[in-house]
Amino acid sequence: MRTSITSAARRTALAATAVVGLTLSGLAVAPADAAPAAGAHGHGHVSVARSCAVPSHVGYMACNALRVTSGTPLKAHATGARSTSAAPAAAVSGFGPADIQSAYNLASAAASSGAGQTVAIVDAQDDPNAETDLATYRSQFGLPACTSANGCFSKVDENGGTNYPSADSGWAGEISLDLDMVSATCPNCNILLVEANTASTDDLGTAVNQAVTLGAKFVSNSYGGSESADETNADSQYYNHPGVAITASAGDSGYGVEYPAASPYVTSVGGTSLTADSSARGWSESVWGGTSGDGTGSGCSAYEAKPTWQTDSGCGNRTVADVSAVADPATGVAVYDTYGASGWQVYGGTSASSPIIASVYALAGTPGANTTPASDPYANTSALNDVTSGTNGDCGGSYLCTAGSGYDGPTGLGTPNGTAAFVG
Numbered sequence: 001m002r003t004s005i006t007s008a009a010r011r012t013a014l015a016a017t018a019v020v021g022l023t024l025s026g027l028a029v030a031p032a033d034a035a036p037a038a039g040a041h042g043h044g045h046v047s048v049a050r051s052c053a054v055p056s057h058v059g060y061m062a063c064n065a066l067r068v069t070s071g072t073p074l075k076a077h078a079t080g081a082r083s084t085s086a087a088p089a090a091a092v093s094g095f096g097p098a099d100i101q102s103a104y105n106l107a108s109a110a111a112s113s114g115a116g117q118t119v120a121i122v123d124a125q126d127d128p129n130a131e132t133d134l135a136t137y138r139s140q141f142g143l144p145a146c147t148s149a150n151g152c153f154s155k156v157d158e159n160g161g162t163n164y165p166s167a168d169s170g171w172a173g174e175i176s177l178d179l180d181m182v183s184a185t186c187p188n189c190n191i192l193l194v195e196a197n198t199a200s201t202d203d204l205g206t207a208v209n210q211a212v213t214l215g216a217k218f219v220s221n222s223y224g225g226s227e228s229a230d231e232t233n234a235d236s237q238y239y240n241h242p243g244v245a246i247t248a249s250a251g252d253s254g255y256g257v258e259y260p261a262a263s264p265y266v267t268s269v270g271g272t273s274l275t276a277d278s279s280a281r282g283w284s285e286s287v288w289g290g291t292s293g294d295g296t297g298s299g300c301s302a303y304e305a306k307p308t309w310q311t312d313s314g315c316g317n318r319t320v321a322d323v324s325a326v327a328d329p330a331t332g333v334a335v336y337d338t339y340g341a342s343g344w345q346v347y348g349g350t351s352a353s354s355p356i357i358a359s360v361y362a363l364a365g366t367p368g369a370n371t372t373p374a375s376d377p378y379a380n381t382s383a384l385n386d387v388t389s390g391t392n393g394d395c396g397g398s399y400l401c402t403a404g405s406g407y408d409g410p411t412g413l414g415t416p417n418g419t420a421a422f423v424g
Contacts, residue, residue: 218361219244219247387415
């Protein structure tokens with residue numbers, strides 16, 4: 001079993017890996033097992049590897065996907081009464097569609113749920129096996145086929161064409177995780193994968209704009225980088241799309257703020273540890289995190305003004321996060337990936353929670369024109385599961401890193417309890 005390491009030591013190791021592994025894209029991507037982050041928190045221990053190493057240049061992003069490399073993640077498929085999948089899930093580790101839908105009270109299996117909606121996934125680099133891997137995942141769990149042939153799945157480059165960027169195994173794992181989480185949460189949604197040429201803010205932002213141009217009303221961004229003084233310019237260029245629900249993962253390095261999660265135009269998505277239990281809900285959640293440095297991101301933005309709909313008093317600027325969903329690798333999700341991996345994997349990270357929340361928005365229906373969907377959960381907090389325990393780091397015990405009743409940084413207003421909190 002790999003033991004925990006300090007946040008500083010882990011970040012130093014990641015930075016070294018980034019410098020050695022620098023690619024032409026401007027982002028260093030570690031091999032699957034080269035940059036392990038130890039001990040996901042909450043339920044037992046697993047060892048994980050980051051799919052993407054930290055960026056080596058300002059203005060570049062890393063994906064927030066963590067792949068389990070050893071240990072035994074918690075699995076809830078034994079609670080057979082919850083399973084609605086036609087295909088046997090027992091052979092696959094990690095939470096599957098029936099678990100996600102049960103935990104968040106989603107009527108996703110109904111034929112009308114999400115039908116006609118398109119959830120866009122924005123990632124860097126190419127996953128050549130994206131469609132075939134997606135088909136295997138959906139077949140395993142008895143979900144309807146989602147292919148380019150039937151019009152459900154489409155893949156484009158950041159300019160809307162088929163001149164795909166170079167393939168990358170780290171980002172391919174991220175892409176598989178994203179596509180599978182949309183499938184798990186909204187099986188009837190169409191899926192648009194937009195692949196940015198590099199992991200730069202400009203290329204990823206261009207891909208976001210392309211997703212909106214192609215008609216997506218829901219766009220998930222499972223990546224992040226350090227905040228910078230010019231991020232407000234990126235807000236106006238890439239993320240300010242009224243009437244479009246744009247989600248962004250809060251990060252996987254514990255207490256601290258990433259961009260674009262800090263943008264007031266996106267729904268910032270934190271992460272939880274998710275456990276099946278004997279409560280009326282059937283599930284319980286706590287903050288994904290601890291004191292060793294890994295866990296969901298949160299905190300007070302250094303540059304972004306506070307949106308009018310956010311009213312917490314301990315941060316004068318934009319506070320991260322808004323809402324949350326499962327992200328702890330120790331309570332991770334099943335993913336199928338064959339580009340750089342060998343098939344079935346268990347993943348965590350806020351790269352899991354961002355596409356889940358984007359898909360819940362899709363289940364809730366098309367956002368109103370000229371609205372800011374990030375504000376929607378603040379108008380109906382009773383339709384969320386309040387997460388009241390856990391911490392993701394050291395902030396003097398304040399709500400910015402410690403869960404409590406009502407709003408807190410690591411989990412925001414809570415996790416979905418149906419779709420009512422995501423209706424504009």
